[in-house]
Amino acid sequence: MTQDEYNAFVDALLSAELHQFKDWEKVPYFDGCLPIEVMAERGRETLRFGPMKPVGLTNPRDPLVKAYAIVQLRQDNALGSLWNMVGFQTKMKYGVQAEIFRMIPGLQNAQFARLGGLHRNTFLNSPKVLGGDLRLKADPRLRFAGQVTGVEGYVESAAIGLMAGRMAAGDFHGKPLEAPPETTAMGALINHITGGHIEAEGYSGARSFQPMNVNFGLFPAIAIAKPEGIARWKSVDKTRAKRKAITTRALTDMMSWA
């Protein structure tokens, strides 16, 4: 997009009619999933530093001129007939969505297969109500899995399902199963939702437990030594080495549980 195209696009977003929330629906957004029109409201440049960041791309038809903003498309089916607009969550009314998205160069004639919308997300205050084996403390015949336990993302949901399924099978066979080691990604995730999260203090009313993706912050720390023969260890290299150490440890520790 050129600067003029970007500005016209942001103006259209700012004037778009939104889905009106009912009173009970008025709740804060999860920052990882902000609708694009909310980002546009926060500042004219916000989208250009978010999902429309024009970095690392060259226009083959005009290689010397850098784009002012970009839209990333991800292939959505094997045929290549469906494409997903990356990072374009929205709660704009359906009619205006197509109109506004067709302002994007190249999408003038696009057919929209699925428009953006919003849905409710209900999740448990898992650190408080679930045991380490994902069972409800108040009624242990009930075990929980998936997004309702306060994890975010497809893979995380399936991973909690994997552990819940094995634990339920353990009960079926009379051989209770413990969670994977906390040094593994699965162990770190279940540990976070069933105990690792620390409730924020002095913050009455709102709950501090929020859905989370798996991330390196959930793993126990690991010590790594600076490689010999290096005068200054660049922080990017150190981070990479630390991640490699965490993932190597995880896959080793996973062997006993897998």
Add this chain to the structure above:
Amino acid sequence: MAPRMANSEPIHIIGGGLAGSEAAWQAARTGAKVIIHEMRPQRMTDAHLTEGLAELVCSNSFRSDDHEHNAVGLLHEEMRRCDSLIIAAADKHALPAGGALAVDRDAFSATVTRAIEQHPNIAVERSEVAGLPPLEWSNVIIATGPLTSPALAAGITDLTGEDALAFFDAIGSDYS
């Protein structure tokens, strides 16, 4: 943990999404008997378009597949080593997406549905479980997702005295 008496009552799983399908697969492969309760197509949701198990309602990406330097890539790899149905189906229907694991959502869902429906230890019941599960079900997994029904949410609130917090998630747009 001390051994307990075996509970040979079937495992009831409520919800045939990603978590419910994976849970059913994992339990069934140990020889446990499983019943999945899925309300679609009898009762559809605002987010789903099909009656397939493990339908992806938002993006088609499982994010980075770099198991050495990315936490979700590591999670993929751990699940592969645990014979995950979800990751196996994703690998089978992967699309070009740089370093990410993105899938053809229809083929992915069809593969998961077939694997679950054809498993000798799994029965799929297409009906809604409204509210808390019946008391005679002694080994239950609730995997009802972010659209958990108000009746079930109220039942859980009665048991725990906790309020279930609601917030919103937006779905991205797709075009062809």
